Amino acid sequence: MGNGSRDDIVERSETLPFSEQDLNEDIPSTRKMPRRRLRDLNIVQNTNSEEVSTEQQTVVGSLSVPDTLDEPVEFQTENGGTRRGRGRTLLTDLYNLNSADRVKVTRNSHGQPVGQEARLLAGYLGIIARNANMLPINYESWHNMPDSNKNQALSNIKERFALEVSDAYIKKALGKKWRDNKSILKKEYFKKPISLEEKLQNVPPGMLRYQWEDAVRFWNSKKGEDRERVGTSSRQKQKFTHTAGSRSFACVAQATEASSGQKVGRLQLFDITHRKKDGTPMTPDAAEIMEKLKDKKAEYEATALTDSSVNFEDTDNRIINEVLGPERYGRVRFQGSGVNPTQYFGFTSHQYMPSGSQSQAEVQRLKDQIVQIQASTDEQISQLRAEVAAREAEAAAREAEQNRKYNELQLQLQSMMTMFQQFQNPPS
Known part of the structure; x- marks a missing residue:
């Protein structure tokens, strides 16, 4: 895939115009997000920023988009019917925000964004991640994306948000949104049963042609196919998904704690985020895990009746560790992005990390x-x-053939010269 310089990317993109409306197209979803208005959010004055240039504003959003956040639309299904879903995420009110104002995004104790502002930020990150000029898709991975592109995106975000979360968190979240966008484009436009040439011509709306062609050629290569197999294999190991929708685990926990007045543990958070609206578990696998967690917790509570040394402060962590196994490196189950074991567990993090044999298996x-x-x-x-x-x-074969023809022509020329001389000087 293309790894050209930033100047090359800018130069090429400037010659390939695309609509701002296409840039703001969101991924269709059957989950409808509630409407948000800025008057319900935390708005603060930014005393350090400069005015946003008109050029930077038009890169990601338009001030003339319809006055709606989540426009309901109908999508065609494979059997010829239609279904209603969420259309483009436009965030009109955010674009109309005064240039001196910012939406303040607060964080929890783990550095994760929380509150309604966090969801607004997540929606805006999705728009930025789909910006073909700012974050091109013709890089093999987020790690290959130039820092200049990432920093430009971060600066644009800070023009609209006053962030308590770290720059590293924002860039990591952007990377996931960027990968998700590539995955959707690949599924909807590359995976169609058409020829390679047709795939190259089937450029998605809002996408720059040269970026799309680079991406298609990579996906069609041996390296691209091998990477897809590894990703598919990893994905198949996931037994269940959460039902929190666009809300992060951190936002779910904060909202639950605010309504109940009690701290939400990991077991409770897993139970909340893996049930359908009717209260049933998301999948049979999730139901099985819930039952095992419940039984294990009952064992701890029964032990506590006869053993006063049982420490309930760490019960959830121990139960999860026994039922689901040690945490993966750099991750903490049911806590979402941005939380690592050392940060969450502190000095006791080694208790929840893989054992020697498990580490060897991972290696x-x-x-x-x-x-x-x-x-x-x-x-x-x-x-x-x-x-x-x-x-x-x-x-080499062409050169040999050319040499043969040249030699033949030389012989013919010499023969003609000999005949001409004989004609000029006939024998006496």
Whole structure:
């Protein structure tokens, strides 16, 4: 995929105009978000910022979009019917915000954004992540995205939000939104049963053609297919998904604590975020996990009746660890993005990390993955070498044919010269 310079990206994108409305198209969803108005949010004055330029405003949003946040639309289904869902996320009120005002986004004790402002921020991050000029899709990964692009996006976000969360959190969240956007584009436009040439021509609305062609060629390559297999394999290991919708775990926990006046533990948060509206578990796997967690908690409570040394402060963590196994490196279950084991568990984090044998298994899995990638790379290199050799052989054959024709022409010319001389000087 393209890894050109930022100047090249800007130069090429300026010659390929696209509509701001296309930039603001949101991913269709059957979950309808409630309407938000800025008067219900925390607005503060920004005393340090400069005025936002007109050029920067038009990159991500338009001041003339319809006066609605989530416009309901109808989508065509595969069987020919229609379904209603959420249309574009426009955030009109946010674009109409005075240039000196900002939406203040607060954080919890773990550094995660919370409150209604957090959901507004998440929606805006999605719009930024779909901005083809600011965050091009023709990079193989978020790590390959130039820092200049990420910093430009961060600056744009800070023109509208007063953030208590860290820049690192925002960039990480942007990266996920960017990957999600690529995944949706791939599924809806690349995975169609059409030829490669048709896929190259099937440019999504709001996408720059050269970026789309770069992305399609990568997805169609051996390396792209290998990466997809690894991602699919990892995804299949996920047994259940949450039902929190656009709300983060941090927002769910804060809202529950505000209404109940009690702190929400991880067990309770898992139960809240993995049930449908009718109260039933999201999936049979989720139901099984809930039952195991419930039984294990009952065991701890029964033990506490006869053993006064049981520490209830750490019960949830121990139960989750026993039922679901140790935490993955850098992650804490049911806490969402931005929380790591050391931060959450403190000095006792080693209790919830994989054991030696599990660590070795994880290392072996990574080694196997590296071997797979290396084998794919070697195969591609061999293929390229074979193609180069074939081209060189073809060029050598053409050169030999040209030399043969040249020699034939030289012989013909010499023969004609001999005949001409004989004609000029006939024998006496």
